[in-house]
Amino acid sequence: MAKVSRRNIFGQLFDIKPVNRNGQLDWERILKVKPVLDLRIERERFLERQEEPKIILTEEKPPYLIDSWQILAEMTEWEKEDLELESKLRIPEISPIKIELEIKERKRRYPVLRFLITSIFLGILISGLVIGFGLSSNYLKQNYKFLAGGMSFLVKNPSFFISNFNEILKNYPLLLEIIGKDNPQKYLLLFQNPSELRPTGGFIGSYGILDIDKGKIKNIFIDDVFNPDWQLSVNVIPPKPLQRISGGWSMHDANWFFDFPTSAKKIVWFYEKSGGATPDGIIAITPRVIEKLLVLTGSIEMPEYDLVITADNFIEKVQHEVETGYNKTLNQPKKILVDIGSELLDRVFNNPDLDWGDILSMISVSLNQKDILIYSFDEKIQKAILEKNWGGGIYYPISNIQYPIINDYLAVVHSNINGYKTDRVIEEKISHKVEIQTDGSIIDTVKIWRHHQGGNLSYPWYNQVNSDYLRVYLPLGSELINASGYTKTDWDYQGLKLSEDFYQENDFQKDSLVKKVENSIMIDRKTGTQIFEESGKTVFGNWVYLSPQEEVEIIYRYRLPFKIDLKNMPQNYNLYIQKQPGTYSQFKSAIKIPWNWQIIENYPETINGILDTDKVLGVIMEQK
Numbered sequence: 021m022a023k024v025s026r027r028n029i030f031g032q033l034f035d036i037k038p039v040n041r042n043g044q045l046d047w048e049r050i051l052k053v054k055p056v057l058d059l060r061i062e063r064e065r066f067l068e069r070q071e072e073p074k075i076i077l078t079e080e081k082p083p084y085l086i087d088s089w090q091i092l093a094e095m096t097e098w099e100k101e102d103l104e105l106e107s108k109l110r111i112p113e114i115s116p117i118k119i120e121l122e123i124k125e126r127k128r129r130y131p132v133l134r135f136l137i138t139s140i141f142l143g144i145l146i147s148g149l150v151i152g153f154g155l156s157s158n159y160l161k162q163n164y165k166f167l168a169g170g171m172s173f174l175v176k177n178p179s180f181f182i183s184n185f186n187e188i189l190k191n192y193p194l195l196l197e198i199i200g201k202d203n204p205q206k207y208l209l210l211f212q213n214p215s216e217l218r219p220t221g222g223f224i225g226s227y228g229i230l231d232i233d234k235g236k237i238k239n240i241f242i243d244d245v246f247n248p249d250w251q252l253s254v255n256v257i258p259p260k261p262l263q264r265i266s267g268g269w270s271m272h273d274a275n276w277f278f279d280f281p282t283s284a285k286k287i288v289w290f291y292e293k294s295g296g297a298t299p300d301g302i303i304a305i306t307p308r309v310i311e312k313l314l315v316l317t318g319s320i321e322m323p324e325y326d327l328v329i330t331a332d333n334f335i336e337k338v339q340h341e342v343e344t345g346y347n348k349t350l351n352q353p354k355k356i357l358v359d360i361g362s363e364l365l366d367r368v369f370n371n372p373d374l375d376w377g378d379i380l381s382m383i384s385v386s387l388n389q390k391d392i393l394i395y396s397f398d399e400k401i402q403k404a405i406l407e408k409n410w411g412g413g414i415y416y417p418i419s420n421i422q423y424p425i426i427n428d429y430l431a432v433v434h435s436n437i438n439g440y441k442t443d444r445v446i447e448e449k450i451s452h453k454v455e456i457q458t459d460g461s462i463i464d465t466v467k468i469w470r471h472h473q474g475g476n477l478s479y480p481w482y483n484q485v486n487s488d489y490l491r492v493y494l495p496l497g498s499e500l501i502n503a504s505g506y507t508k509t510d511w512d513y514q515g516l517k518l519s520e521d522f523y524q525e526n527d528f529q530k531d532s533l534v535k536k537v538e539n540s541i542m543i544d545r546k547t548g549t550q551i552f553e554e555s556g557k558t559v560f561g562n563w564v565y566l567s568p569q570e571e572v573e574i575i576y577r578y579r580l581p582f583k584i585d586l587k588n589m590p591q592n593y594n595l596y597i598q599k600q601p602g603t604y605s606q607f608k609s610a611i612k613i614p615w616n617w618q619i620i621e622n623y624p625e626t627i628n629g630i631l632d633t634d635k636v637l638g639v640i641m642e643q644k
Contacts, residue, residue: 197401198301198394204233208291209242210304212275214602215335215441217434219491220275220283220393220412221306221601222443227271227291230303245272248294255528256290260511260538261489261563265438267518269531270294278433278493278600279555280304280412281402282533284395301396306602307335308391310364312382316374317367320360329360339441340479388633390601409634414493414555415596424588428454428580429557431493431598432468432605439487441479446486446566447471448605450631452595455612456641460584462593463501466492468574475568486566490574493557493598497581503547505574506562511543511550549576590620590642597635607631616644 198205209228212221224245231239249270258269259276266273271290275283284302292298314320314331321328327337341356368374386392393412396402405411415429432450436443449469456462468490474482490506522528541552550561560576584591595609608628613619621640 197398198396200233200236204231204238205300206231206297208288208296208299208302210275210287210302212304212306212602213441214306214308215339215444216439217436217443217488217600217602218273218275219278219433219435219600220280221304221390223436224272224275224287229296229299248291248296251294252290253295254293255523255526257523257528257530257534259534261435261437263518268528275304276435277533277555278431278491279414280393280601281395281406282555286531286533300398301394301401303395304393304601305386306391308389308602309382309386310334312386312391313364313368316378316382317364317371320363320367322356322359322363324359325356327356334360335444336479339481390599390633393601412601414557415598415634424585425592425594426462426580426582426584427495428462428464428593428595429493429495429598430464430466430595431557431600432466433491433493433600434603435489435491437487437489440484441481442472442474442484442486442566443602445473445477445482447473448603450605450607452597452607452609453612454593454595454610456584456593456614456617458614460586462580462583464494464498464578464580466576466578468492468505469571470564470566470574471571472566472568483568485568486564488564488566490562490564491554492560492576493554494560494578495580495582496553496556496558498558499579499581500544500547500549500551500560501577501579503544503549503560503562503574503576505564505572506549507565508548509563511548586643590640592638592640595637597631597637599631599634603631605631607635609637611637611639613641617641618644 207230209230210224211226211228212218212223213225214222216223218224226242227245227248228242229239249272252268252270256269257263258266258273262269262273262276269290271287271294274287274290277283277286284304287302288299311331311334314329314334319328319330325341329337338356338360368379383392387394387408387410390412392410394405394410395412396405402411406413414431430452434443447470449467451467451469453465454462455465470486472486474484477483537552537554541550543549544551548562550559552559552561560578562574564572564574566572584593593611597607597609599605606629611619619639619641623636623638
């Protein structure tokens with residue numbers, strides 16, 4: 021039976037940048053987009069004859085249950101031709117409705133993001149229904165498959181509902197707004213690869229558009245991030261570290277700021293300048309969400325590829341197939357991702373033994389561990405997202421009403437700049453030591469130990485030098501005492517050697533936020549460390565190059581900008597540690613107080629383990 025081209029979200033999770041191992045542009049890869057340019061004339065013809073969508077999705081049968089053969093039967097020949105053309109063009113604004121089909125013995129397929137996004141809110145929606153919030157019958161009919169699964173879960177697990185009753189009441193109105201209870205919502209989806217770390221979780225290999233109305237997925241579109249980048253209507257100078265690999269700044273590099281709301285707004289700006297429609301919000305995920313899902317569904321046999329895909333080998337096997345293992349004649353490197361996605365979703369929706377409680381727990385864990393990040397342009401919704409710590413926002417101290425409080429802060433943030441996928445094989449340990457002086461001043465020491473475990477691994481993208489622009493975020497006004505262990509470099513060096521004159525002659529503009537940050541940069545004379553202000557924090561910046569099998573320990577010793585008031589005791593010291601999305605580093609902390617002081621309370625006693633979520637360490641102390 022004939023096939024209609026289908027674009028699946030798994031197909032863009034692991035994109036390879038068009039550069040070779042020397043960091044130079046790979047024109048052989050770049051020219052692969054030439055067919056897109058050659059089809060521009062056909063695209064114009066296609067746009068001219070577009071009318072209202074011919075396919076009407078009735079209420080009797082929810083859209084995810086409509087058989088693809090039935091849709092094809094209702095199409096004219098020119099509609100089939102245009103559908104095939106649209107799939108080749110891979111440009112989102114061509115069609116008012118994105119249809120993703122694969123004819124395979126009438127086997128039903130489900131878009132993975134319908135599951136991911138709806139699952140996040142499933143427990144709240146179901147629980148709201150149970151306690152009488154009164155969703156409409158039309159809403160129930162449109163979403164009965166998810167509702168039925170949630171009801172089954174609650175029947176089997178009544179303790180979940182009881183123990184989470186207050187949380188359900190608190191979150192229910194917010195989550196209804198997010199899924200379009202009153203107004204349709206458009207979300208820009210980002211897929212970040214932590215094997216190539218960037219501040220908010222990883223390199224953005226692809227993006228998507230999700231339209232949702234009253235909990236119903238109306239449209240889903242996934243595309244290579246470089247496609248809108250090619251259509252960018254403005255020239256923007258990149259942040260200086262990025263100038264080592266790129267002469268211009270665009271959407272795929274726009275998650276440059278550790279504060280996710282800041283990066284989210286920058287990403288949307290580039291998307292709009294590339295011809296994209298303004299979204300209501302952003303949802304970013306990493307492949308670890310898929311790994312966690314595979315833990316629940318079990319291994320997937322792929323006889324066509326002679327593979328068994330598990331949570332443990334998912335990234336390695338898929339990366340190998342996408343980069344080098346695919347059939348060069350068919351030239352479909354992402355086909356394995358489509359096939360894995362289809363089988364995975366069949367198991368999720370058709371396995372009666374799958375525990376919805378585990379699904380909900382997985383989504384909750386992914387939110388807390390920042391493998392899922394959310395941003396909304398609605399101020400009320402965004403405020404609630406940040407309060408839940410679902411939005412990757414930088415923490416700002418709040419007052420403590422019991423005792424005077426000292427708010428310390430730490431975030432270690434890596435940016436892989438042409439370091440391939442080497443962050444996947446980097447082991448990291450972070451230690452933080454607080455020393456309170458007799459005069460009340462506070463000196464902190466942060467040690468960052470990294471070990472590159474590549475070099476003789478099976479996959480070449482793990483056996484390269486890890487090129488890392490390291491940023492350490494600290495309380496505003498922190499003073500550097502000493503630094504060591506990093507790679508000393510010429511800060512004026514730019515790999516592409518594009519001058520200011522070049523940018524001016526070619527009408528490149530400077531981003532106002534990047535300009536503000538770079539204007540605040542000072543180079544410490546003693547250590548050569550960059551010191552600047554970003555998102556209300558003082559930041560220390562250095563390059564760290566790590567070769568395979570090499571170890572390095574970067575040490576920063578600095579003085580905090582505030583003291584303990586010796587006349588106003590007891591005092592409360594808080595350290596808030598924010599993890600970088602996509603990282604799972606080992607972390608330990610220690611505090612040293614003067615001999616004539618004592619700690620009367622601490623919470624928790626220590627932090628010594630994996631930094632898988634943001635952490636808080638606090639002590640209440642006084643003089644003896």
